[in-house]
Amino acid sequence: MFCQFEIMTVKELIEEAFGGIFEKDLLAEITEVVKITDFEENDILIDFGQYIKTMPLLISGAIRIMREDFDEGELLLYFLEKGDTCAMTMACCIGDKKSEIRAIAENKGLVAMVPVAKMEEWMGKYKTWRSFVFQSYNNRFNELLWAIDNIAFMKMNERLENYLDETSKVNRSRIIYKTHQEIAGALNSSRVVISRLLKALENEGKIRLNRNNIELLN
Amino acid sequence: MFCQFEIMTVKELIEEAFGGIFEKDLLAEITEVVKITDFEENDILIDFGQYIKTMPLLISGAIRIMREDFDEGELLLYFLEKGDTCAMTMACCIGDKKSEIRAIAENKGLVAMVPVAKMEEWMGKYKTWRSFVFQSYNNRFNELLWAIDNIAFMKMNERLENYLDETSKVNRSRIIYKTHQEIAGALNSSRVVISRLLKALENEGKIRLNRNNIELLN
DNA sequence: GACAGCTTGTAACCAATGTGACAATTGTTT
DNA sequence: AAACAATTGTCACATTGGTTACAAGCTGTC
Numbered sequence: 001m002f003c004q005f006e007i008m009t010v011k012e013l014i015e016e017a018f019g020g021i022f023e024k025d026l027l028a029e030i031t032e033v034v035k036i037t038d039f040e041e042n043d044i045l046i047d048f049g050q051y052i053k054t055m056p057l058l059i060s061g062a063i064r065i066m067r068e069d070f071d072e073g074e075l076l077l078y079f080l081e082k083g084d085t086c087a088m089t090m091a092c093c094i095g096d097k098k099s100e101i102r103a104i105a106e107n108k109g110l111v112a113m114v115p116v117a118k119m120e121e122w123m124g125k126y127k128t129w130r131s132f133v134f135q136s137y138n139n140r141f142n143e144l145l146w147a148i149d150n151i152a153f154m155k156m157n158e159r160l161e162n163y164l165d166e167t168s169k170v171n172r173s174r175i176i177y178k179t180h181q182e183i184a185g186a187l188n189s190s191r192v193v194i195s196r197l198l199k200a201l202e203n204e205g206k207i208r209l210n211r212n213n214i215e216l217l218n
Numbered sequence: 219m220f221c222q223f224e225i226m227t228v229k230e231l232i233e234e235a236f237g238g239i240f241e242k243d244l245l246a247e248i249t250e251v252v253k254i255t256d257f258e259e260n261d262i263l264i265d266f267g268q269y270i271k272t273m274p275l276l277i278s279g280a281i282r283i284m285r286e287d288f289d290e291g292e293l294l295l296y297f298l299e300k301g302d303t304c305a306m307t308m309a310c311c312i313g314d315k316k317s318e319i320r321a322i323a324e325n326k327g328l329v330a331m332v333p334v335a336k337m338e339e340w341m342g343k344y345k346t347w348r349s350f351v352f353q354s355y356n357n358r359f360n361e362l363l364w365a366i367d368n369i370a371f372m373k374m375n376e377r378l379e380n381y382l383d384e385t386s387k388v389n390r391s392r393i394i395y396k397t398h399q400e401i402a403g404a405l406n407s408s409r410v411v412i413s414r415l416l417k418a419l420e421n422e423g424k425i426r427l428n429r430n431n432i433e434l435l436n
Numbered sequence: 437g438a439c440a441g442c443t444t445g446t447a448a449c450c451a452a453t454g455t456g457a458c459a460a461t462t463g464t465t466t
Numbered sequence: 467a468a469a470c471a472a473t474t475g476t477c478a479c480a481t482t483g484g485t486t487a488c489a490a491g492c493t494g495t496c
Contacts, residue, residue, distance in 0.1 A: 077366070138313055144363070151370050152369050374452075407453080407454085410476085446488090465471095
C-alpha cells in the first residue's frame, strides 16, 4: 500500500518499524546484517518441526500463529503485526529446538531476518535490544493467556465475535474475506456451527453475510 | 523431607537447585543477595493485579500457576518445580506490569528471592543467566501451549487423566489428596462432571476413589 | 447452456458437558 | 447423642457444540 519495498531503502524500512525503540548504533547494525524478505497472503513462513536459524522482525503485514492437533484440529493463537517478532522463533534459535507452531501470512508484507549469532551478541551489548526481546516474550505470553481465556472461559459465539474483530483489525478492513470453513479452522470448530452462529449475528444486525466475505456493521 | 531449611546453608540450597547451570561467580552473587523464604501448602505466593519487585527461584516444593476468569472460572495453567522460575514474574518485574496469574503453593517448599535490579544486571554480565532466563521463558511458553492443547483439543476425561498424572508427579505420590470440587476448579469444570468421570475411571480400574483422596493404580 | 466445484443455509440428530436437586456417608462440633 | 458441615454418588434435564445429510446458489470452464 504505502510501504512499497521498491521505493524504500532497508534503512528507511527498519527505521520506520523499529526507530522508536532501538538506539542509533543498533539500528545501524540491524540495517547492515539484515536480509529483507517479502511474503504473500497464505505463505507458510514457519511450519511445525522446522528448525529456525534466523529471527524475523516484522516490518509490515500481519502473520497468524497457529497451533495444530496431532490428527486434524487447528487453532489460531494470535496475530503478529509491524514491530513484532516471533517469541517462539527466538526460543527455537537459542535452544536449537523444533518449531511448535505454524506461522502463516495473513496478508502480504515484509520481514527482516536477523542471524541468530547477531541476536545473541546484541543481548549482551544493547539494553534496548534486551528489553525489546523481553517485551516481545511478554507480549506473546499475554497473547497466549488471552487465547486461553477465549477457549477456556468463552462460548463459541463470543470467540467468533472476537475473531471477527481481531481479523478486521489486522487486515484494516471492516470487510473480512474469509469463508465459514476458514473461520471454523481458526477456531477449531466446524463449518456448520460457524454458519449457524454467523447467521445469528446477522439477525442481531451486527454483521452482513455475503458470499466469500463478511461485513462488520455499526 | 530431606531438604530442611534449618540444616542447610543458603549456599548449599542454591548450589543444590542451580549448581548445574550457573557459573561459580554467579552462584556466589546469588548466594549473597538472595533472600530465602519458605511457604506452606495453599499459600498464595502471587495474586492477580499484584506488582512484583523480586524474582523467585524455586528451590524446593511445587507451585501451581492459575488463570482466573473475571466472574468465577479458574484454570490450572502449569506447575513450577525445583530449578524453575516464574516467567510471568520476570515480565512483571521488567515491564512494571501487574500479575496476570495467581501462584499458589501446591505443597511446602522454599524460594530464593532475587531483587529486580540484580536480575537485570546479570543479564548483561552472565551468559548462563541469560540462557537460564530464556530457557525459562521457553519452558513456560511450551507449558502454555500444552495447556492450550489440553483445553482446545482434548475432552474432559483426557484432561482429567492428565491432571491426575501431573499432580501425582509434582507431589511425588500415587495418592492425590484432592476433593472432586478442587479438581473441578483446576479444570474449570463442575464437581458433578468430575465425579462422573472419576467414577468411570474407577470402573476402568485405573484409579481407586476414597474420601478426600484418589489412588492411581497400575 | 451444461457441468463441476465451491460456498452457504438448514434440518435432524447425537455426544459432551453443565445444572439443580437430593440422598448417603463420614468426620467434627456441641 | 444430636447437629452440622463437607464430601461423594446419582438422577433428570438443559445447553452447547459437533455430525451427517441435502438443497440451493454462485462462479468459472468447456
